[in-house]
């Protein structure tokens with residue numbers, strides 16, 4: 001793989017220029033009203049390499065709603081809190097269903113397929129609330145992403161959290177359904193209020209790529225361990241198999257890297273040992289993943305050979 005700083009900056013700028021000109025941009029999520037206000041013209045990319053260099057282009061410093069990308073950070077905190085006990089309450093298999101699907105919960109007795117679909121992340125949030133109040137869990141999450149990114153300006157967009165609270169009927173159904181199966185201990189409103197605040201984190205591509213460094217570096221950032229190497233490896237595996245809902249197979253086929261998307265149009269993508277990459281473009285494909293973000297990552301791995309399925 002090529003990796004001189006000049007090459008990657010040129011690549012990032014070239015991809016951003018190409019994406020600016022794309023006509024088919026996908027459809028911006030509108031089921032969360034504030035997200036519908038974001039222009040589909042936006043595109044950003046940030047690449048942070050293992051040696052700490054940053055290569056950014058387009059709207060890389062514009063904060064956007066990270067939405068389901070927060071599921072990676074919530075999972076990391078929950079594994080830290082309860083370790084492998086977590087897996088009694090959530091599975092590790094791709095769902096092959098939409099991010100907000102309820103269908104598998106019935107036959108699987110309220111155990112969500114994986115931590116990266118809504119049902120799974122709601123259980124993960126409930127686990128965090130096993131030892132924290134909502135306010136504390138939200139504070140812990142905010143401190144965590146600020147520390148990972150090395151940026152104290154990261155904030156939660158309260159208007160997004162409130163809009164999700166007002167319109168999140170499917171999430172309420174998921175939470176109530178799991179509670180009926182005994183797989184939710186907290187009060188539904190408290191668990192969802194916390195989950196919505198995680199989803200409403202606003203971060204830029206640069207901040208997200210910085211936050212993903214622990215996953216590229218075997219769990220370590222700036223010489224200190226965020227998680228063990230084994231946990232980082234396992235989180236990457238889950239991102240590869242489950243990070244894009246019913247598009248996870250297609251994402252692995254096209255990009256070949258662990259990645260996690262959100263309906264705000266962001267994708268965090270990790271090339272282990274090489275780079276942490278974040279892209280953002282609000283227009284989504286049918287599975288709710290960024291259309292141009294996926295295309296941009298496909299181009300990046302084509303140009304760099306970073307897919308984990310390339311010989312190295």
Ligand code: GLN
Pocket residue numbers: 066067068069099100118164171196199261262263264288
């Ligand atoms: N907050 C969104 C929801 O719960 C997250 C979905 C997503 O990003 N795929 O519906």
